[in-house]
Amino acid sequence: MKLSLDAQKYLFDAKGIGTLCPDDADIKLAEIMKDWRTMDKVDVGIIGTPFDTSVMYRPGCRFGPESIRSNGLIFSNIYEPGLDCDLNGLQIADFGNIDVVYTDVLETHRRVELVLSEIIKAGVTPLVLGGDHGTTYPHVKSLLNNLEGNVGVIMFDGHLDVRTDHHGMISSGTPFRRLMEEPERNPLNPKNLVEIGINGWLASKKYGDFCKEQGITVIPAREVHKRSIEDVVKQALEIAGDGTEAIWISFDIDGLDLAYAPGTCAPNPGGLTAYQALEAIWMIGQHPLCRGMDLLEVSPPWDIQNLTSITAGALAMQFIGATKKRIYG
Ligand SMILES: [Mn+2]
Numbered sequence: 001m002k003l004s005l006d007a008q009k010y011l012f013d014a015k016g017i018g019t020l021c022p023d024d025a026d027i028k029l030a031e032i033m034k035d036w037r038t039m040d041k042v043d044v045g046i047i048g049t050p051f052d053t054s055v056m057y058r059p060g061c062r063f064g065p066e067s068i069r070s071n072g073l074i075f076s077n078i079y080e081p082g083l084d085c086d087l088n089g090l091q092i093a094d095f096g097n098i099d100v101v102y103t104d105v106l107e108t109h110r111r112v113e114l115v116l117s118e119i120i121k122a123g124v125t126p127l128v129l130g131g132d133h134g135t136t137y138p139h140v141k142s143l144l145n146n147l148e149g150n151v152g153v154i155m156f157d158g159h160l161d162v163r164t165d166h167h168g169m170i171s172s173g174t175p176f177r178r179l180m181e182e183p184e185r186n187p188l189n190p191k192n193l194v195e196i197g198i199n200g201w202l203a204s205k206k207y208g209d210f211c212k213e214q215g216i217t218v219i220p221a222r223e224v225h226k227r228s229i230e231d232v233v234k235q236a237l238e239i240a241g242d243g244t245e246a247i248w249i250s251f252d253i254d255g256l257d258l259a260y261a262p263g264t265c266a267p268n269p270g271g272l273t274a275y276q277a278l279e280a281i282w283m284i285g286q287h288p289l290c291r292g293m294d295l296l297e298v299s300p301p302w303d304i305q306n307l308t309s310i311t312a313g314a315l316a317m318q319f320i321g322a323t324k325k326r327i328y329g
Contacts (some may be wrong), residue, residue, distance in 0.1 A: 027088070029317070030074045031060055040240075043090050044323050045124040046073070046316075047098035049112055049131035049139075052299075054105045055172045058265045060299035064312070065097055065129040067300040072313010083282065085321040089328065092320065095119065105170060109138040116142035120292070125323050130296035132172040132265075133161055136250045139294045140179055143248055144186045151291075152192035152240030152247045153179070154284055156255035156277065158199050158268035160207045160218070172265075172297075180214070190214035192244050194236040196280070197221045197255035197272045221255075221271050229276040233283045241289050248282055250291035250320070251277070253312055260311050261290035263303025273309055278318050285322025293319045 003011070048065030055061060062266040078087035098115055100108040112135055119126055120142055122262055128139055136155075143151055155161070155176065162180075163173035170178065176195075179188035195211070199221035211218050217239050224232050240247045258267035272280075284290055298312045 004269070027078045028074065029076045029078055029087070029092070029172050032090065033092050033094055033314075036095055039091060039093060041091055042093045042122065042124045044092045044127060044250060044320050045095050045119055046093070046129065047095040047116065047119065048129045049100065049135045050097050051100040051102070051108050051135060052132045053102050053108070053128065054134040054170060055132040055265055055297075056166065058272075058299065058302060060119045060301035061130060061132050061265065061297050062102075063300040064131060064298035067303075067306065067309040068129050068179060068295065068298055071306045071309035073123060073316055076313060076317050080317070080321060083321060085323055085325060089272075090320070090324045101230060105134065109135065113138035113141050113145070117145045120146045125290075126292040127319055128292070128294040129312075129316070130294060130298075133157070133252050133296045134170060134172040134175055136175040136180045136294055136296065137170075139244055139250070139292070140188065140248050141182070143291055146243045147186070149173055149245040150186050150189055150192065150243070152194075152242070152244040152289070153188060153250055154194045154196065154236045154240050154247060155250040155254040156197045156272065156280070157195060157250075157251070157269055158197060158202065158221075158254040158266065159252070160198060160203055160211060161252070162207050162210055162216070190216045192240055192242060193217070194219065194239050196224060196232060196236060197256075200268050202266060213237055213323045221268075224272060224276060226253070229279050230283070233280050237284065237287055241287065244289065246291040247284065247287060247289045248291060249281065251281070251293060251295045251315060252297045253308060255298055256311065261298075261308045263301075263308030264297045264299050265301075265302075274314070277315060281315055281318040282322050285327045288293050288326065290323070290326060295319075
């Protein structure tokens with residue numbers, strides 16, 4: 001069908017952008033995203049794992065991927081003046097969501113690992129939107145499947161996430177223990193694991209002691225507030241990059257103070273600030289070894305005015321910008 005030029009002028013090519021005040025100078029992320037099926041090369045691939053079956057407390061983060069997209073990513077502009085970063089020229093695609101099985105954690109993890117392994121093999125830097133923190137296990141496994149050697153992980157979280165099990169089953173509190181005890185090749189070396197932002201009265205001494213015994217580097221939120229985030233990230237990069245082939249960022253949104261991230265399973269008074277997190281992602285994402293990030297535990301049903309999704313969208317954009325800089329300088 002045909003419409004008059006006048007009618008066409010007043011229609012957005014929305015791609016989910018919605019109703020915004022149009023300015024011809026503004027370019028939205030959705031406008032530079034292409035269909036991955038038609039692309040020779042994808043630099044950054046967004047992919048959702050809308051799964052919260054293994055969450056330890058309040059469910060809801062299965063709605064995270066769509067909310068982060070619609071409240072942040074899609075209508076973000078592709079230029080950030082504070083960073084002087086322009087995404088123009090970056091090859092970026094949204095691969096959509098993994099078809100998860102809500103009643104089967106292991107089958108879901110298998111599907112995530114299968115899809116993500118192939119995406120990484122194709123040279124894509126994945127930005128995974130979750131979903132509960134349990135899925136970090138297949139995320140990091142997918143990266144390991146594409147490496148000869150090992151990976152370092154820089155994790156942001158209010159919690160240690162090294163629980164053994166939940167009534168004998170895996171949960172959102174177990175991914176890092178599982179990666180360290182991986183029975184196949186390349187278990188995560190605890191000496192290459194850095195946990196930043198740990199905070200609050202929700203942990204157990206048993207697991208705190210375990211981290212010390214294993215040689216995991218735990219940098220509590222309290223320590224981050226007393227030091228500078230730049231200093232903390234430099235230390236984290238040295239540890240995660242020591243003898244490894246790649247670095248994965250795992251960002252549990254509850255590592256942020258609840259003022260910035262109220263919409264999550266276990267909100268965290270005293271956590272990191274949005275600035276600290278944005279700066280950390282900007283630094284880590286540019287590191288030559290950085291190969292991907294997951295952004296988890298955004299739970300829209302518990303959110304207030306979409307604040308958490310907006311914060312998460314900004315963190316996602318920061319990672320995309322840092323990756324552009326890593327690849328293209
Ligand atoms: Mn976590």
